[in-house]
Amino acid sequence: KAGVTQTPRYLIKTRGQQVTLSCSPISGHRSVSWYQQTPGQGLQFLFEYFSETQRNKGNFPGRFSGRQFSNSRSEMNVSTLELGDSALYLCASSYSGGAPDTQYFGPGTRLTVL
Amino acid sequence: KNQVEQSPQSLIILEGKNCTLQCNYTVSPFSNLRWYKQDTGRGPVSLTIMTFSENTKSNGRYTATLDADTKQSSLHITASQLSDSASYICVVSVPYPGTYKYIFGTGTRLKVLA
Numbered sequence: 001k002a003g004v005t006q007t008p009r010y011l012i013k014t015r016g017q018q019v020t021l022s023c024s025p026i027s028g029h030r031s032v033s034w035y036q037q038t039p040g041q042g043l044q045f046l047f048e049y050f051s052e053t054q055r056n057k058g059n060f061p062g063r064f065s066g067r068q069f070s071n072s073r074s075e076m077n078v079s080t081l082e083l084g085d086s087a088l089y090l091c092a093s094s095y096s097g098g099a100p101d102t103q104y105f106g107p108g109t110r111l112t113v114l
Numbered sequence: 115k116n117q118v119e120q121s122p123q124s125l126i127i128l129e130g131k132n133c134t135l136q137c138n139y140t141v142s143p144f145s146n147l148r149w150y151k152q153d154t155g156r157g158p159v160s161l162t163i164m165t166f167s168e169n170t171k172s173n174g175r176y177t178a179t180l181d182a183d184t185k186q187s188s189l190h191i192t193a194s195q196l197s198d199s200a201s202y203i204c205v206v207s208v209p210y211p212g213t214y215k216y217i218f219g220t221g222t223r224l225k226v227l228a
Contacts, residue, residue, distance in 0.1 A: 004157070033216075042220035043158075045205065048213060056213050089158050102148075104217075105157030 003029065004093050004106035012112045018057065020054040021109045022109040025072050032074040034066060046089075049074055050096070078111075086113045094097030117141070118206050120219035128227055131194055135222045137187040137204030145207040145214060149178050149189045152201045152221070161189070161202075194226045 005024045013019050013108075025032050034046040039088035049055035061084050066076045072093075078085055092103035118139045127133050139147070146165045150158035152208040162171040162178040164187075170179045175192045191198055 031213075035218075043205075043218040045216055045218075050213070056210060056215065092157070102160045102163060105150075105159070107155075107157050 004091060004104050005104040006089075006091050006109050008109060009107065010110045010112075013081050014114050015081055015083060017081050019081060019111060021076045021078075021089055021091075021111075023074045023076070023091030023093075023106060025074070026104055027089075029093035029095050029104070030072055031094045031096055031101070032068055032072060033092045034074070034076050034095075035090040035092065036060075036091065037090055037108070038086075040092065043090070046076065079114045086111060093102050118204055118217050118219040120202075120204050120222050122222060123220075124223040124225070126225045126227060128195060128196060129196055133191050133224065134200050135189045135191075135204075135224070137189070137219055138206075139185050139206045139217070139219075141185075141206040141208055143215050144182065145183075145209055145216050147178075148205045148207070149176070149187075150203040150205060152203060154200070158203055166221060169171055177183060185201055191224075194224075196225070196226050196228060199226045 007022045031050045033048040035043045037043045045058040052068045063079045068074045088108045090108045092105045094101040094103045117224045121136045123169045149161045152158040161173050161176050164171050164180045177190045201221040201222045201223050206217045207214040213214045
């Protein structure tokens with residue numbers, strides 16, 4: 001069974017630009033969560049999608065948004081990029097998102113904002 | 115405030131030695147606790163998951179313990195190998211309407227030397 005895939009793996013943008021990251025979950029998984037990981041803050045939860053609906057959201061500004069498609073693939077968008085948005089963005093999928101479901105993480109997208 | 119704190123921040127040990135990583139949490143209510151291993155440049159991989167009623171869970175050379183009364187968990191690594199060099203992240207899940215929220219620790223960076 002293929003794992004969680006994320007594209008692109010690396011991205012360099014400049015301040016003010018916007019970016020879209022993509023995540024394909026494990027086949028059959030309906031829950032997709034997004035996380036931001038930085039050396040100082042560790043992993044921080046962005047949002048979770050289940051059956052095309054956002055059902056959980058972290059404490060990030062509205063510049064961060066996402067969506068999920070009918071095939072469970074998900075995209076995350078960051079508008080008006082800031083230097084502080086430089087991070088590793090991880091996507092994780094699980095069957096239902098319910099405990100004790102295990103979340104399976106993708107390799108991440110490394111975003112650098114110049 | 116729901117928090118998960120891990121110690122030590124970093125650890126260096128010699129190959130073949132044992133080590134124990136700590137996780138203290140103030141999260142309430144508590145659903146389950148997971149330990150993840152994250153290799154450099156890759157997404158986290160689940161090692162163990164325990165509900166509040168479980169005291170210990172093993173996965174090969176990894177053994178996690180949980181004391182729900184003191185809100186402490188530990189991850190013990192036996193006979194360490196070079197491949198154990200990674201960050202270890204403790205995550206506590208909290209019930210949230212229709213789903214769960216995940217509170218992440220900032221991790222312990224383990225380096226195993228030959």
